[in-house]
Structure formats: C-alpha cells, structure tokens
Amino acid sequence: MKPELRKISEISPDHSVVCILGKNEIPERINLSKTEKEYALKQLFRGEVMVFINSYSKCTYLVKIRDGVTGSSLREEMRKSASNLKKLIRSNNHTELVITSENAYSESVADFAEGLILSCYSFRKYKTKSEEEDDRNNYPSVLLFADSISKSELKWLDDITDAVYLARDLINEPVNHMNSTALASEITKAGGKAGFSVEVLNRNKIEALKMGGLLAVNKGSVDPPVFCILEWHPGKPVNKKPIILVGKGIVYDTGGLNIKTGDYMALMKGDMAGAAAVTGVFYTIAKNRIPVHLVGLIPITDN
Incomplete structure (x- = not known):
C-alpha cells in the first residue's frame, strides 16, 4: 500500500513531524517543550545527525544535514535518511506524518518524502493476510509543509x-x-492509464520481421514471444529524433543450455x-506530459 501524499499549510500541535535541519537550530513551528528542546539541541551539538523525541501523543x-553535502549527493542522503528512519516511524504507528525543514533546505522535503514512500514498498499480493489488515497504520499519510513545493512538483513526486x-x-x-503475454498486457494497461501508446507484436509478426534472436531464446518455451513498442510523442517535443529506451523482458531465465544453480533460480x-x-x-x-519524444523497445519471452 503506497502512502497518501499531500501538501498542508499548517502544522497541528498533535502532528508527528520530521524536520530537516542545516544548523543546530530548531524552527519555532516545531512544537517541543523546553525540556525536549534542550535535549534535542544537546544531541545536535554532540554531532548526532538524527534525534528522536517521543512526546507520547506525537x-x-x-x-541534520552534514556539512558540505549539496546537489545530487544531498538528494540521495535525504532518501537514505528517510529509509533509515522507516522502521522507527512504522513502529510508532502514525496515521499522518509531516515532513518540513528549516527554510534553507525546503527543497529537501520532497526528496525525504520520496525516500520514505519508496522504503514503504512491500509486495504482499500473495500473503495470507490482506494488505489493509497487515499494514494498518504502518504506512502513514505523508504531509509536506513546504511553500517551495508547487502543485506540479507534488504531482511529479506522486507519479x-x-x-x-x-x-x-x-x-x-x-x-x-507474469509470463510473456501477461507482461505485455500489463505494459498495455500502463500505457492506457498514463497516455503512451503500446504496440504488441505477436509471433507471426516477429517471424515476418526475422527477429531471430528473440525467436531463438523462445524455442524452449511453452509461451509465445512478444515484442512491445512503446511511444510517447507529445505535440511539440524538444528533440527532433526520438530517444530510444530498450528494456530486457526475459520473464524468467533458467540459463537455457547453461542451466543456473538453485541459488540463482529464485531471483x-x-x-x-x-x-x-x-x-x-x-x-x-x-503522466507529466514531458515534451520529449520517446520510443521503447521491449522483447519479451522466458528462457
């Protein structure tokens, strides 16, 4: 279950909050008692980069951002910090969690939120318990308190x-x-939802186009090969020639003639x-209507 993501304009006194700091100063909007604030500052001045305060109701x-970390390194550090905090956040069963920062690092709020949301991922489709029953309150709604984040940036993060x-x-x-035809079907569904086109070539078309490599890999399979051509062609793309992305679609690889050992089969x-x-x-x-002409080529079979 993916956490809900939204922007807020005010932090409630009862909200549990993640605050990103560049200096050893705590913004006034972070509602802490005098004792809690003294404890937090003491830990920060000792060099701690993460300080946790349990006020029982929140x-x-x-x-704390390390000195000298900027650019893409800072963005990755925020994602990793969120991932490191995930177990602690989940153990406290928040229904909502606010992410904010001191003004100088407001752009880091979205990066931290991205890391937290991605670290919450779990594939539970075939578990005995339902996702809702098993994960109740473990994945809080993520609330962003940052004026610098626009609606388009929030949509990009969500998408x-x-x-x-x-x-x-x-x-x-x-x-x-998820055999070859099922994967092609899922790619087609994604295209319908997001707005890019998907053409699926069947065995006859693949043979007519003499795609010998794909046909050779497929010889030992009970399922037919397919070849998906994805395209996103907006009205006025910035590129004259399309950018081509190629994705390997081997839905399961036994190794073929060179059979893999058991340790590798599971992966x-x-x-x-x-x-x-x-x-x-x-x-x-x-989804974001980016003005770039893209073409995707995905050969699909098992081996």
Whole structure:
C-alpha cells in the first residue's frame, strides 16, 4: 500500500513531524517543550545527525544535514535518511506524518518524502493476510509543509513513486502469473492509464520481421514471444529524433543450455527488470506530459 501524499499549510500541535535541519537550530513551528528542546539541541551539538523525541501523543524526528553535502549527493542522503528512519516511524504507528525543514533546505522535503514512500514498498499480493489488515497504520499519510513545493512538483513526486511501485510489482510477480503475454498486457494497461501508446507484436509478426534472436531464446518455451513498442510523442517535443529506451523482458531465465544453480533460480523472475524500468519511465514521462519524444523497445519471452 503506497502512502497518501499531500501538501498542508499548517502544522497541528498533535502532528508527528520530521524536520530537516542545516544548523543546530530548531524552527519555532516545531512544537517541543523546553525540556525536549534542550535535549534535542544537546544531541545536535554532540554531532548526532538524527534525534528522536517521543512526546507520547506525537513524535518528532530531527534530521541534520552534514556539512558540505549539496546537489545530487544531498538528494540521495535525504532518501537514505528517510529509509533509515522507516522502521522507527512504522513502529510508532502514525496515521499522518509531516515532513518540513528549516527554510534553507525546503527543497529537501520532497526528496525525504520520496525516500520514505519508496522504503514503504512491500509486495504482499500473495500473503495470507490482506494488505489493509497487515499494514494498518504502518504506512502513514505523508504531509509536506513546504511553500517551495508547487502543485506540479507534488504531482511529479506522486507519479514517479507510482511508477517505481509499478515497476517493482512487475518484477516481483512470479512467472506463473507474469509470463510473456501477461507482461505485455500489463505494459498495455500502463500505457492506457498514463497516455503512451503500446504496440504488441505477436509471433507471426516477429517471424515476418526475422527477429531471430528473440525467436531463438523462445524455442524452449511453452509461451509465445512478444515484442512491445512503446511511444510517447507529445505535440511539440524538444528533440527532433526520438530517444530510444530498450528494456530486457526475459520473464524468467533458467540459463537455457547453461542451466543456473538453485541459488540463482529464485531471483530469475526479475530478469525482466529492464522492461519494468522502461515501463516506469514512460509512465512518469507521459503522466507529466514531458515534451520529449520517446520510443521503447521491449522483447519479451522466458528462457
């Protein structure tokens, strides 16, 4: 279950909060008692990069940015910090969690939210308990308190995390549920939802086009090969020639003539991760109407 994501304009005194700090100063909007604030500052001045305060009715998580971390390194650090906090956040059963920052690091709020949402992913489709029953209150709504985040940026964050969840779901499906034709069907569904086109070539078309490599790999399979052509062609793309993305769609790889050992077999349902990644990219780009002409090529079979 993906956490709900939305922006808020005010932090309630009862909200549990993650606050991203650059200095050893706690913003006034973070509602702490005098004792709690003194404790937090003491920990920060000692060099702690994460400080947790349990006020019983709510929790406060202070995340200190290390000196000198900027750009893409800072974005990745925020994602990792969120992932590191996930177990602690889940154990406190929040229904809502506010993410904010001191003014200088307001752009880091979205990066932290991305890391938290992605770290909440779990493939539970075939578990005995329902997802709702098993995960009740473990995945809080993520509330962003940051003026710098626009509606379009919020939509991008929501769509890109949707795309990652989609790709992970495709990768985690076992081959008895996600064979070649099923994967092509899921890619087509994603195209219909996001707005990119998908053409699926069947065996006859593949043979007519003399795609010998795909046909050779498919010779030992009971399922037919398929070849998916994805395209996102907006009205006025910035590129004259399309960008081509190729995704490997081997839904299960036994190794063929060179059979794999048991240790590797369990992971081979993920040999189509390239196809899943390309699908996720198209989903995000099309959902946000990015003016880039893209073409995706995905050969699909098992081996």
